[in-house]
Amino acid sequence: MDNRICGIHPVYEALVSRRTPIERIHIARESHSGKLKEILELARERDVPVRKEERSVLDRMAEGTVHQGVIAVASAISYADFEALFKPDKPVVVVLDGVEDPHNLGAVIRTAEACRASGILVPERHSAPLSTTVVKASAGASAYVPVVRVKNLVNGIDALKERGLWVVGIDPAGTQDWTDFDYTGPVALVLGGEHRGLRRLVREHCDALVRLPMLGNIASLNISVAAAVVLYEIVRQRRATPSNSKEAPQE
Amino acid sequence: MDNRICGIHPVYEALVSRRTPIERIHIARESHSGKLKEILELARERDVPVRKEERSVLDRMAEGTVHQGVIAVASAISYADFEALFKPDKPVVVVLDGVEDPHNLGAVIRTAEACRASGILVPERHSAPLSTTVVKASAGASAYVPVVRVKNLVNGIDALKERGLWVVGIDPAGTQDWTDFDYTGPVALVLGGEHRGLRRLVREHCDALVRLPMLGNIASLNISVAAAVVLYEIVRQRRATPSNSKEAPQE
Numbered sequence: 001m002d003n004r005i006c007g008i009h010p011v012y013e014a015l016v017s018r019r020t021p022i023e024r025i026h027i028a029r030e031s032h033s034g035k036l037k038e039i040l041e042l043a044r045e046r047d048v049p050v051r052k053e054e055r056s057v058l059d060r061m062a063e064g065t066v067h068q069g070v071i072a073v074a075s076a077i078s079y080a081d082f083e084a085l086f087k088p089d090k091p092v093v094v095v096l097d098g099v100e101d102p103h104n105l106g107a108v109i110r111t112a113e114a115c116r117a118s119g120i121l122v123p124e125r126h127s128a129p130l131s132t133t134v135v136k137a138s139a140g141a142s143a144y145v146p147v148v149r150v151k152n153l154v155n156g157i158d159a160l161k162e163r164g165l166w167v168v169g170i171d172p173a174g175t176q177d178w179t180d181f182d183y184t185g186p187v188a189l190v191l192g193g194e195h196r197g198l199r200r201l202v203r204e205h206c207d208a209l210v211r212l213p214m215l216g217n218i219a220s221l222n223i224s225v226a227a228a229v230v231l232y233e234i235v236r237q238r239r240a241t242p243s244n245s246k247e248a249p250q251e
Numbered sequence: 252m253d254n255r256i257c258g259i260h261p262v263y264e265a266l267v268s269r270r271t272p273i274e275r276i277h278i279a280r281e282s283h284s285g286k287l288k289e290i291l292e293l294a295r296e297r298d299v300p301v302r303k304e305e306r307s308v309l310d311r312m313a314e315g316t317v318h319q320g321v322i323a324v325a326s327a328i329s330y331a332d333f334e335a336l337f338k339p340d341k342p343v344v345v346v347l348d349g350v351e352d353p354h355n356l357g358a359v360i361r362t363a364e365a366c367r368a369s370g371i372l373v374p375e376r377h378s379a380p381l382s383t384t385v386v387k388a389s390a391g392a393s394a395y396v397p398v399v400r401v402k403n404l405v406n407g408i409d410a411l412k413e414r415g416l417w418v419v420g421i422d423p424a425g426t427q428d429w430t431d432f433d434y435t436g437p438v439a440l441v442l443g444g445e446h447r448g449l450r451r452l453v454r455e456h457c458d459a460l461v462r463l464p465m466l467g468n469i470a471s472l473n474i475s476v477a478a479a480v481v482l483y484e485i486v487r488q489r490r491a492t493p494s495n496s497k498e499a500p501q502e
Contacts, residue, residue, distance in 0.1 A: 103354070107473050107476065110469065110472065110473060110476075111472060111473070111476050113467040113468065113469050114463075114464075114465050114466060114467055114469060114472055115466055115467075116466040116467050139469055139471070139473075140469060141467070141468075141469045144467060144468050144469075177490070178483075179487050179490075212365075212483065213365075213486060213490075214365050215365060215366060215367040215486070216364040216365055216366075216367050216392070216395060217364065217392075217395050218361065218364055218365060218390055218391060218392045218395075220365075220390070221361065221362060221365055221479070222358050222361060222362070222390075222475070224473070224476060225358065225361075225362050225475060225476060225479040228472070228476040228479055228480055229479055229480055229483040232429075232463065232480040232484075233483075233487075235464060235466070236430050236484075239428070239430075239464075
């Protein structure tokens with residue numbers, strides 16, 4: 001696996017140089033060298049998640065390379081700072097609660113870029129890493145859309161609320177149709193993962209829950225499709241509002 | 252490849268029994284046995300496309316199995332008759348002009364089923380076969396949505412027009428926004444393939460061309476995403492029209 005950086009010195013150098021974006025670091029439980037402490041310190045500073053693992057897990061990951069109890073997984077692109085989500089005037093943030101399929105993550109990034117959404121918010125756990133597969137599935141859009149990672153998604157949602165965003169969950173149990181919410185203000189859309197949908201706690205932290213009608217026999221849409229339908233409803237509403245009509249060509 | 256049926260007798264039996272849906276048949280150019288003529292006859296009756304190939308192509312496809320100059324490719328599900336598209340009162344047909352990625356075809360089928368669209372129309376050439384990958388990507392929706400195959404897509408579009416459908420192409424060169432067309436009547440949406448978009452002749456046969464705004468830097472949306480955005484715009488419009496409000500619960 002060419003996205004694995006194995007061994008104390010290579011991982012330390014990768015963290016210090018900041019040349020390679022690091023997705024996460026795996027450390028053997030029983031490791032206690034002084035240099036490893038420095039690595040942990042740097043990882044904390046850089047917001048890189050660290051997972052303690054059995055040495056056998058690291059042996060499998062390293063595929064024969066000497067790892068000295070520490071392996072970093074490189075990512076194709078870097079995560080952005082939380083502040084990057086608030087660059088536009090009326091932010092649209094897409095919050096993904098456990099999207100693990102890189103094709104889905106890439107497809108959401110691609111549509112978000114097309115709709116000029118501000119960015120994507122994901123949790124550390126149960127999220128597809130920012131791999132080359134994500135970059136490819138995004139058709140290059142990942143170069144333009146900030147993806148922000150937070151330890152705890154509920155805290156992240158609360159932070160969005162503090163910044164004035166309305167948090168709208170997309171959920172089969174939604175109490176209104178996707179078109180009945182007014183998205184003309186700053187807004188965050190929250191979508192659940194492929195396997196479990198929105199978690200209860202995340203759902204409870206939404207200001208509103210909207211549903212996409214399922215008129216046939218199947219139970220749900222693909223995540224990237226559901227995100228796209230609501231993102232383009234936002235585009236439709238914002239184009240229709242008088243405040244936006246001012247943006248028409250003025251020649 | 253377990254979807255290949257090799258040899259004169261097995262292919263003949265598959266066509267006669269109708270137990271296995273057949274995607275297409277490959278025949279060696281220089282084959283002239285009497286039984287092969289019967290196979291060609293049956294294939295014509297059953298609307299199964301036949302491709303004449305060099306014998307070396309068949310050798311490669313057969314992977315060592317004896318093929319006697321004929322190989323059938325089985326599909327996971329059958330194509331439907333053209334008439335299946337007109338079962339609902341106000342049909343919504345999704346026409347795919349060269350969608351070759353089975354994940355995209357499956358995703359379109361999934362969304363079409365969720366929107367209760369009438370079915371999918373595809374051409375024989377440059378279309379993903381109805382493989383198990385399509386079935387899986389459709390999340391089971393392929394059991395409910397008829398997929399109709401025509402030799403010539405332009406003729407197919409003309410046949411839709413004769414049945415009273417408005418044919419709307421989704422194209423970056425569209426003259427109106429996707430929300431500006433009135434989809435409350437019978438309608439067909441035409442989308443181009445992953446690589447080349449709508450072909451000129453197909454585009455010229457559309458009654459209208461609508462565009463999805465691309466507000467960022469990238470040039471296009473994923474096919475299944477573009478289809479979904481317009482399919483849900485149709486749902487939105489049809490829910491909003493007075494004729495549909497009569498369908499509200501009457502208890």
